Amino acid sequence: MNRKATISDVAELAGVSIKTVSRVANHEANVTESTRSRVEEAIAKLDYRPNMSARSLASHRSKFIVLVYDDPSAYEDPSAGYIIRLQQGALNACRTQGYELLIHPYNYRDEAVGHELEGLIARARPDGIILAAPLSSMSKFVRTIADTGTPYVCLSPGKENGDTFAVATNDHHISAEMTRYLASLGHKRIAFITGDPNHRAVANRFLGYRDGLQQSGLEFSENLVAAGDNSIASGEAAAAELLGRPQPPTAIFAANDDMAAGVIRTAGRLGITVPGQLSVAGYDDNALARQMHPPLTTIRQPLSQMAERAAQALISQLRQDPPAKGTEVVPASLQIRESTGPVPG
């Protein structure tokens, strides 16, 4: 492979100045059709591709976008699907717009996180940053990014981030919808298992549950709530607790799929059939949901679309378009499968 062609090579071959080549390469105006095509020919002939480093250095735009998310090594496999979907969405937007995606998992429990990210920003000078939950709701972390002056968007909750643009899903509404769906099956005692309180989106699910009860004319009761921590084991424990109470629920809505899996497991151990005697619903639609027995009724977040929208918003902001403000909502959807059914009896 010969030396890569540079802008000067193209200019020479096309008989124009390098600035004209630059104009053509960047689809700028003020080039006559004839020169443009001559330059394009030369570009094709030499297989010229602009050098990104040179371009970045001169233009102060790196054409890089960083996707920051919680390090999966802290989690188990099921969160892999979550991350992959985020990546896919962001990559989609980046590819069509000519950006590269840098991925940066960070363990949010690590104190040094802010500093690491600062270093990355200083070195690579990304044009924008996409911040996924739960990092996007850690104000200290968000502030570190804001202070660098790099444009960023938050994925998910992001309430108190001032005038930051955020892409969220309607956790609250869709959770209410799931609750109403369970009520519509005749369930009167619908329990809820709460998740990790650090995750604001998960807290919203609980609020939605309460609304859904109310909208269905059902009374909220503390006796129908148990606390989990997003893990399967906590779902098992919470289910055992709920099902052992005097007036056990006929339906359990868990704040995530893993806990719902725990519920199903406990039900199996106790000889309670699902959905015959107990309906179970989750949230996330992770890899396990479809494969469980019975397949889990759950809620699917539009992660890929959310990340794609976030990246698009970021990129159009970089193009000097009026910067988006507020929160854009991409709706989640109910995935009704076989773990839910009519109330027994």
Place this chain on the structure above:
Amino acid sequence: MNRKATISDVAELAGVSIKTVSRVANHEANVTESTRSRVEEAIAKLDYRPNMSARSLASHRSKFIVLVYDDPSAYEDPSAGYIIRLQQGALNACRTQGYELLIHPYNYRDEAVGHELEGLIARARPDGIILAAPLSSMSKFVRTIADTGTPYVCLSPGKENGDTFAVATNDHHISAEMTRYLASLGHKRIAFITGDPNHRAVANRFLGYRDGLQQSGLEFSENLVAAGDNSIASGEAAAAELLGRPQPPTAIFAANDDMAAGVIRTAGRLGITVPGQLSVAGYDDNALARQMHPPLTTIRQPLSQMAERAAQALISQLRQDPPAKGTEVVPASLQIRESTGPVPG
């Protein structure tokens, strides 16, 4: 945030030339201890971070490594864990060595794949490329990369790639070991479900199975082999076929976990208990394996370590160390769970 400090700012503050700052920043020799510490102080004080674009442009080294893998959107969720583990390994190595990781999923069924990657290489000038299976065994694809002159390493099989360095796992041996393990439980009729033939690593598993039989003094029989395509559905079908034969197997070893899940599902439908009447083993240790009922005995590939080693090898090669050749093997391990047990009767 003020303008970022440049090398000149540091030089001025430390009272040295920019070249000296450059030497310190790059840990080069030929700097007296006193000047070094003076410069380091200035760097710290100004919070100086070298600009990567400028550095790349001048040095012709981008400090980027690209990880190329098959696009998961073509797959289902379970492959997410596979990709995440690859990324983790590569990221680990990159972080400690000061490299950034660019991720590039490609759909290998897409004809344009080679061209796209070529474009990426021309634009971003990555210092190295890590190629994961099955792309790493597509010689046309590998050749495209080789032709750009960019150093690369292959993950997984990579036999016919000439003098390319590859990191692989011992599919063959570990599959033989799994087979011997099943034989050691007393099984005489151990069946195998083959997977997607495009994936060379998967083919090796079949060879290992045959070896394992032989090593255990068991006869190979075509009647104990069924073809799958890596999907759950194909596992169900293959199991139905195998279990419907005159001399049904007492153990089934599937070339991947999804097919093993299909086997367990079919067994359930047919009223065959696992592992009571049928032992089932898989390969991959994906997200489902631990969550299945019963939890699946399977084989875990050291994907993260493989990717880490690949990245390390790539980076040390970039440092002019003697370029690695041949294939480095990182051993896989048996994960014995509850889907396998003694032969019935």
Place this chain on the structure above:
DNA sequence: GTGAAAGCGCTAACAC
């Protein structure tokens, strides 16, 4: 051991 000068390949600002 240290520094001066040149230039990596591009874009920006302005001239024509």
Place this chain on the structure above:
DNA sequence: GTGTTAGCGCTTTCAC
């Protein structure tokens, strides 16, 4: 419409 001139912030080469 097009070209000229300066850099962007570094590393390289080579002089001292």
